[in-house]
Amino acid sequence: MTERVDAILDAAENRIRRAGYNGFSFREIATDVGIKSASVHYHFPTKADLAAAVAKRYRERFEEAVAKNEAAGAGRVETWKTLFRDSLAEDNRMCLCGILAAEKEGVPEVVADEARQFFEMGVSSIAEVSKDNAENSLAYGLNILATLEGAMLLAQSMGDNTLFDLATANLK
Template identity: 55%
Template sequence: MSDMANAIMDAAERRIRAAGYNGFSFREIAADVGVKSASVHYHFPTKERLAAAVASRYTDRFLKSVESRVATGADTLEAWKGEFRRALAEDGQMCLCGALGASARNLPAEVITEVRAFFKRGIDLLTSSGMSVEKAMGLFATLEGAMLMANTFGDARAFDQATSIYG
């Protein structure tokens, strides 16, 4: 992927996390990156393709970070909780796929496919570590909900309080 395509995806990710799928236009992305709108269209012909590419990249990056935490000695629960907490602290916003998932019924098929992949791959990783599907889904729901609470209250401590049930 070219530097320009990555810059476009970075700008789109920031806007999606802040305002969801309908919270950005190619014109705004172009202004963020400092190019003409035609350049954004050159790399990503449609908004759907751009959002799907951003969600796919986010999924790969997020899950790779979780796997890295586990590889360096964190237990599975600690790794997931830690990665969501890191994302909240460093990015200061919602999980990208959580933000998109909140409006899943209104997303184009190409985008919802990638959002579902984030959740499915995450649940698969959790179950492959020995967690039941029910517990994996419950953990995911708690982590996403804890981010929502922290963002709603404007206080990261709400995330810690909401996830304290997991130790």
């Protein structure tokens, strides 16, 4: 990707994570990046195209971070927990796809689909490390990811990131 496209995606991700899908405009993204709105439209013809690209990049970066942490010796669940916790600690933001999923009824299908792919990837990734049968592995993946998303939501809404640690302390 070009630097300009990356800057547009960064600005859009920041705005979506702060205010949701309906909380940004192309004009605001252009102002954030220091370009004209037409330049944003050149790379992303519609708001749905832009938000879907942001969600896809978010998923791909998350997958890369999981692989990198595991290569360094971290366990899968601990890695997911760390990545969620770091997001809260570093920029006090919710999971991008969690926000988009919460807005599912108000976002275009292509955007909701990208958010769904993030969750499918997450559940599958976590389920892979379960030593149980397929049905129990699926339940394990769902439980871990739901706990992480819920802990993030509680910590954010209550203004206390230590609540994330309390809510996820028993995840293994």
